[in-house]
Each structure stands twice: as structure tokens, then as C-alpha cells.
Amino acid sequence: MNKLDTNYLYEVDKKELFISLTIDWCFKKVFDKYPVLLNILLNSTLGINIDINNISFERNELLKEKKNEYNKSVDVLLKVDKYTIIDIELNSTSFESCKDRNIAYVDKLYGTIFEKGSTNLDRYKVIQLNLNTIELDINKNKYDVIYETGKKTGKIYTKNKKIVLKYLAYYRYLYYTRNIRTKEVVILTALTSKSFTELYQILSNVIPEYELEKIMKGMIEMFSEEFHLHDWEREKWDKIIRDKEIEISKQEGIDIGMQEGKQEGIMAIIKNMLNNSFTLNQISEATGKSINEIKKIAKTM
Numbered sequence: 001m002n003k004l005d006t007n008y009l010y011e012v013d014k015k016e017l018f019i020s021l022t023i024d025w026c027f028k029k030v031f032d033k034y035p036v037l038l039n040i041l042l043n044s045t046l047g048i049n050i051d052i053n054n055i056s057f058e059r060n061e062l063l064k065e066k067k068n069e070y071n072k073s074v075d076v077l078l079k080v081d082k083y084t085i086i087d088i089e090l091n092s093t094s095f096e097s098c099k100d101r102n103i104a105y106v107d108k109l110y111g112t113i114f115e116k117g118s119t120n121l122d123r124y125k126v127i128q129l130n131l132n133t134i135e136l137d138i139n140k141n142k143y144d145v146i147y148e149t150g151k152k153t154g155k156i157y158t159k160n161k162k163i164v165l166k167y168l169a170y171y172r173y174l175y176y177t178r179n180i181r182t183k184e185v186v187i188l189t190a191l192t193s194k195s196f197t198e199l200y201q202i203l204s205n206v207i208p209e210y211e212l213e214k215i216m217k218g219m220i221e222m223f224s225e226e227f228h229l230h231d232w233e234r235e236k237w238d239k240i241i242r243d244k245e246i247e248i249s250k251q252e253g254i255d256i257g258m259q260e261g262k263q264e265g266i267m268a269i270i271k272n273m274l275n276n277s278f279t280l281n282q283i284s285e286a287t288g289k290s291i292n293e294i295k296k297i298a299k300t301m
Helices: 006-014 022-033 035-046 067-071 097-109 168-176 182-191 196-203 209-227 231-260 262-275 280-289 289-297
Strands: 074-081 084-091 125-132 144-148 161-167
Touching: 006 196, 022 074, 022 209, 035 125, 035 161, 035 182, 035 209, 067 262, 084 097, 097 125, 097 161, 161 168, 168 182, 182 196, 196 209, 262 280, 262 289, 280 289
Parallel strands: 084 125, 125 161
Antiparallel strands: 074 084, 144 161
């Protein structure tokens, strides 16, 4: 293996091996293999001390009720101990559009952790770390939100169920514009990395060089051997992913539209697809709207 430096990483990045850490299977492999990253993520974002050696990745996440929930970017269940479950989710649309679903999922998880005959229910906890990738108006948004789900559902034990919402774009702003280098800012910005070079530079703020070198070399090898696709395969894979993303965006817009009416639903589909960087042609194909109509809608966002 070549000596790890920025020149070497730059050459590796030319091969286009890097895969976003916000992709479910990539997140699981990297954070499962390198517990130091998971430790920084959980301790810095949730504000609780976790013994990383006791955490286990649950291999079979609780089945979701809606079809589009199977295709979330990240869906990870971690069992901290027999009393605590941490659910890591990633959403690429407005949290408000899926808040009720996330709250219901936390409630469902909470019902799975009790032992038969349990009496001291206060010690059981479910925490959802909800990572959101939508773009933000930095001057208008509220960035960190904690939802105690019992307040929404009317159930008791509110202090034992909560959703911690983090907007990744905001932390990227703090890192690059405000020059903030706390562990929380660093690890959440690292999730938005677009290359090995960027990831290495970000993580070097919180991980010692000797340890980071092992992580980066391991990730490069992992991506090269397991995930690298030949060009013809890459095109085929990109199309499959894009088609799936279109289906998800349409479904999320339809869910909103059922509540707001047909035309509002089409508007929601278009806005959702615009937020997810689909081309005008792709949106027109999916919704039946002309490109000029879509451009007018885009101007209102």
C-alpha cells in the first residue's frame, strides 16, 4: 500500500471509488468495522457516554410498514445493552413530511425491548438519531430538534423515547464557514464527504494520524474490492438507483398529496424531486408536467 498522503488520496479519488457514507450498506460496513467512528458519532450527537465495546449492530431491522421505508438511505439499529436501542435514520426530505412515521417507528421499537414480566419500565429507552440531508436556509431554520415521542402519541414513558434530529448541511456550514471543529461538527460533516481526500482531512481533526491511516487504507481497500464497478456496470447501477429514487420521491409526494389534494400532491412530487437534484426532463417524465411548468414551480421554492 502506498504511503498515505493527500497526493496519494487524490490519485485514488481519480478512480471514482468513493461511495457516500450516507448509503445504508456503506454506513453499516464502515461504522461496524471502525468502532472509533461510531463512538464519536453517538457520544457527540446524543450526549451520552456509551461503551462502544458493548454495542451490537442488529442485523435484522424491524420491518417497516410502508414500501418506501425499505429504501431509506440509512437505517441502522444498535443494541447498546438489554435496556437501550439506538435507531439511526437518514432522510433526504423535509422531516415534517415523515415525522409521524418516525415517531410511530420509535413507538414500535419501544414495544419490542421489554422482557417478559418487566416492572421497572423506566430503564428501557429508545433513541432515534435522525440525520437529514436537505439543503437549508442557514438564516431561517432551527437545526437541532429533540422530539419526545410520548407527547405526540399520548402514551406514557415520554422521557424514554425521543428523536434527535440533526441537519447535516448545517454542520457542514459550521465546519467550512464558521471553522468549528468540535467532535460533533467533524463527524457529521464527515458524513457529507464527497471523496477520500475530503474525508481524511475532516477526520484528521479528531482521530490520531496512525489510527486514521489504518481507517483510510482499510476503506480504500474495502471500496476497491467489494464495491468497485466496471464502467458498464456503473451505468447500469446508476440507472437502477435513479429509478428507485424517482419511485421513492413520487411515493413521498403522493403520501402528502393524499392529504392535500391531487394538484397539491403533484406539486409536492415535483418539489421533492427538485430537492433531490433530478433533472427537468426526469421530473417531466415522472409527473407529466411540462418543463416550463416545472421551472415556474422551482422559482416558488
